[in-house]
Amino acid sequence: MAPVLGVSLYTWTSIIGVILAGISLGNYIGGMLADRFASRGTLVVLFVLSAAASVSILWTIETTGVITDLPLPVVVQVLLAFAVVFFLPALLLGTISPLVVKLTLSDLKKTGNVVGRIYAAGAAGSIAGTFLAGFWLISTFGTRTIVWGVAGLLLLMGLFIGRGRRRLVAVSLLALLFYGGLSLFVWSRDILDSRCLHETNYFCIRVHPDDDDPRIQVLTLDRLVHSYVNPDDPTELRYGYERTYRNVLEAVASPEIPISAFFIGGGGYTFPRFIEVTYPSSHIEVAEIDPGVTETAYEHLALPRDTRIVSINEDARRYLAHIPRDRRFDLILGDAFNDFSVPYHLTTKEFNQLVSDHLTEDGFYMVNIIDGRQGHFVRAYVSTLGQVFEHIYIAPIGGEVGTVDRQTFVIVAAQHPMPIGDDASIVDDASIVDDASIVDDASIGDDVASAGDGTLSFPQSLRDAFLSQAEWQDYLDQGTVIILTDDFVPVDNLLAPVFSDSGL
Numbered sequence: 001m002a003p004v005l006g007v008s009l010y011t012w013t014s015i016i017g018v019i020l021a022g023i024s025l026g027n028y029i030g031g032m033l034a035d036r037f038a039s040r041g042t043l044v045v046l047f048v049l050s051a052a053a054s055v056s057i058l059w060t061i062e063t064t065g066v067i068t069d070l071p072l073p074v075v076v077q078v079l080l081a082f083a084v085v086f087f088l089p090a091l092l093l094g095t096i097s098p099l100v101v102k103l104t105l106s107d108l109k110k111t112g113n114v115v116g117r118i119y120a121a122g123a124a125g126s127i128a129g130t131f132l133a134g135f136w137l138i139s140t141f142g143t144r145t146i147v148w149g150v151a152g153l154l155l156l157m158g159l160f161i162g163r164g165r166r167r168l169v170a171v172s173l174l175a176l177l178f179y180g181g182l183s184l185f186v187w188s189r190d191i192l193d194s195r196c197l198h199e200t201n202y203f204c205i206r207v208h209p210d211d212d213d214p215r216i217q218v219l220t221l222d223r224l225v226h227s228y229v230n231p232d233d234p235t236e237l238r239y240g241y242e243r244t245y246r247n248v249l250e251a252v253a254s255p256e257i258p259i260s261a262f263f264i265g266g267g268g269y270t271f272p273r274f275i276e277v278t279y280p281s282s283h284i285e286v287a288e289i290d291p292g293v294t295e296t297a298y299e300h301l302a303l304p305r306d307t308r309i310v311s312i313n314e315d316a317r318r319y320l321a322h323i324p325r326d327r328r329f330d331l332i333l334g335d336a337f338n339d340f341s342v343p344y345h346l347t348t349k350e351f352n353q354l355v356s357d358h359l360t361e362d363g364f365y366m367v368n369i370i371d372g373r374q375g376h377f378v379r380a381y382v383s384t385l386g387q388v389f390e391h392i393y394i395a396p397i398g399g400e401v402g403t404v405d406r407q408t409f410v411i412v413a414a415q416h417p418m419p420i421g422d423d424a425s426i427v428d429d430a431s432i433v434d435d436a437s438i439v440d441d442a443s444i445g446d447d448v449a450s451a452g453d454g455t456l457s458f459p460q461s462l463r464d465a466f467l468s469q470a471e472w473q474d475y476l477d478q479g480t481v482i483i484l485t486d487d488f489v490p491v492d493n494l495l496a497p498v499f500s501d502s503g504l
Helices: 009-037 040-067 074-094 096-104 108-141 143-161 166-188 240-252 270-278 291-300 316-322 349-357 376-385 460-465 469-476 491-502
Strands: 204-209 217-221 224-229 260-264 283-287 310-312 329-334 359-371 391-397 407-414 448-451 454-457
Touching (some): 009 096, 040 166, 074 096, 283 316, 349 376, 359 376, 359 491
Antiparallel strands (some): 359 407
């Protein structure tokens, strides 16, 4: 469902609620069936119907696009989409346990033992299924093939239960023959194709040419367009936040001076490649948790196999926590927030302290986040950064802050003043450009700043792009601010209004 609906508080809440509701109603109906029609025949029928309902997912999932086009609140759309796809299979599977209890129970004195064993077996199966799916099945076969296999397994179980009874065996065999014929149809029509280039443990990964410019390759993770990549020109930056990254970097670092950069998230490797090309002596590390994303960048987005970019397929926080404390970077750049799916542990005060510990004395942390008109998340995120960093700079992309339903923010944090925003005219001889003298551009002409042995591009627009301290304080005062910690980090709740306002 993620390629259509994304991953958010609403989608997790909806799938859990729908499945539990289906199982609960199924248990209730199964109890009534057990009292009136308890037999192996009834159980076989329920297994066959459950198999059919499971297969139906492969077709009903195609209706979710229609549902999301209905003129309904987004919460209702998401809930309805999950209900259409998963409620009936959950209900039918829920009818089985009460019948199994009834057929197994032969002595009322052993009721507790029988019920306990059956539900313990069910729980064990759930645990095994969870581990198998998460650690192996999904990345090996893909979700659609798993659904198809579950349906076949249910039919086989029905055949096993009906053994020794000719009619039941005949019904089950006919069902299996029908399943086999349907399998040929499904495979011939590519119904099991997930529409993903790679379906990994983390994302449905897709790559396709841009509709407006076929030179550009578009990387989509689940339903979010994550990166635009020009395989022939790594310096082309399509996203506004990436161009802001570039402007900030050019304001503080000369291409002649090597920098050490650490990226939290790789995606299409757009900005790591930009630094590799424009700052050729730099050291670049990328922590990309999904090996499939990195491999996709190699295979389809022109990331050379012999690149100087070092990729670490590990959670960025875990990686930073385990490298030596004296390992420091001039720039740490966060690009791991996928649409409204935010890794909570990368937003907290404790993580910000970890980032600060691994920055050089003149280094800085740069990150982009998404929020909307109400700004609950950006207020909390920036205020939390302020618990660790002395200087914070905020640049809203694509409109005035508080006026856009879904807006990207570039945030820069450092322990020293930066030549951007209110501090764009500072004299800073302690930046990472070595002996750089960043002076007020009004004194040396438009769009130019002097820096040591070279000249840096220093656009006036860089000052204008960032909110002044007064503007930020005014925006901060418009809402309640919370500090995000490892013990209290309600990011999904803070972003829920954005999801609702911007739709799907």
